[in-house]
Amino acid sequence: MRLGSFELPNPLFVAPMAGVTDRPFRKLCKRLGAGYAVSEMVTSRKELWTSLKTSRRANHDGEVAPIAVQIAGTEPIMMAEAAAYNIDRGAQIIDINMGCPAKKVCNKWAGSALMQDEALAVRIVEAVVTVCAPRGVPVTLKMRTGWCQQHKNAVSIARGAEQAGVAMITVHGRTREQGYRGDAEYDTIAAVKAAVRVPVVANGDITSPQKAAFVLRHTGADALMIGRAAQGRPWIFREIGHFLATGTLLEPPRTQEVRDWLVEHLHDHYDLYGEWSGVRTARKHIGWYVRGLPGGEAFRAEMNGLDDCQAQLAAVVRYFDRLAEHHERLPAAPAGGAPEALDREAA
Structure with a gap:
């Protein structure tokens, strides 16, 4: 699948959260x-x-291309300026947020609140495309099925966005009113796919390789976007890719492999956030990794009391080394991220 000048290696995407x-x-x-x-x-x-928050989010040092940045706002000119700002800092694709259900975003008429004003939504896409197109930067859009059950207008907005020059559309299979409650539905995503020619990405409740295959079949989507199910389980992408290619399930990763991935993640995390913020913001990621694992809750309680990066890292290594003594491969655990993360997914 191509997106602008980029040939994407596979159709499995990480959702902005x-x-x-x-x-x-x-x-x-x-x-x-x-x-x-x-x-x-x-x-x-x-x-x-x-x-500091924005400067960290605009830091793409060492990141593999393509570098895609999501922008959020309500004014076409400001959104166009935000696109230019991020392109100057390394963004190679600009994604427009029309899917975030968080109250603090929607109360300012940003995120999924924009779906209530289709004309404004299209003007924002036009303004951003006007800035990005001369620089060869594709613009993508992420949205929901609509604002509420009675007003599902994803198809209408998708058509308007396509005419305005958007290169790809992602649809989360819930309305803003739903938040993350209930089950995602995929009929609206299928309708969007049938209505436009640009690639369409399906998002929402994709928690296993089998579910991924079902969503692709049901929607006809060109790609899948996975959010909460990747929290603490970033290897879900290779599991899904293997299943789609072979029809067989991969064995769970080796416990020591998971330890090494988490240690790598933590080192990179500390480098970005520093000692004080790094140890604190890493806690949620570590909690997601150990959620549902033997002794995971007790370890999480212990780990949350540590305020030193080296102590936190050493505790993680000890936990997974002990786990590996009894489990060569990671034991089965509930799919998806922890409940407290449910309001974090950007769309």
């Missing part, structure tokens, strides 16, 4: 089978561009 899909997480997911990853959302508000 605020507070989760930072550079270290994206790099690891790509190494473990993801063909494409989108950054955490970057605000279109100029006064926040110099903040």
Whole structure:
């Protein structure tokens, strides 16, 4: 599958999730089978561009191309300026956020709130494309099925966005009203796929290789985007890729492999965030890795009391080494991220 000048290695994408899909997480997911990853959302508000949070989100050092950055906002001109700002800092693809259901985003009429104003949504796409097209940067769009059950307008917005020059559309199979409750539905995604010629990506509740195959068949989508199921389980991409290619399931990864992946993740995480923030923001990732594993809850409680990176890293190594003494391969655990992360997925 192509996106602009980029030939993507496979149709398995990492969803943009605020507070989760930072550079270290994206790099690891790509190494473990993801063909494409989108950054955490970057605000279109100029006064926040110099903040530490935004500067970290705009840091793409060592990241494998293509570098895709999601932007969020409500004003076409500001969104166009945000696109230019991120391109100057290494973005090679710009994704527009029209899917975030978080109240703090929707209360400002950004994210999925934009789906209530189709004309404004299309003007934003037009403005961003106008800035990106001369630079050879594709623009993509991520949205939901609609604002509420009674007003599912994903097909209408998709058609308008395609006419405005968008290169790819991702649809999460829930309305904003649903948040992350209930089950994702895929009929609307199939309808969007039938209505446009640009590639369409299916998102929502893709938690296993079997579910991935079903969603592809049901929607006819060109690719899949996976969010919460990759939290603490970044190897899900290689599992899905193997199943789609062979029809067989991979064995669970070796426990010591998982230890090494997490250690690699933590080193990269500490390098980005520093000692104080690094040890604290790493806790959620470590918690997702051990969720449902033998002794995982007790270890998580112990680990959350550590405030030193080296102590945290050593505790992780000890936990997985002990686990490996009894389990050569990682024991089965519940799929997906921890419940407290449910409001973090950007769309």
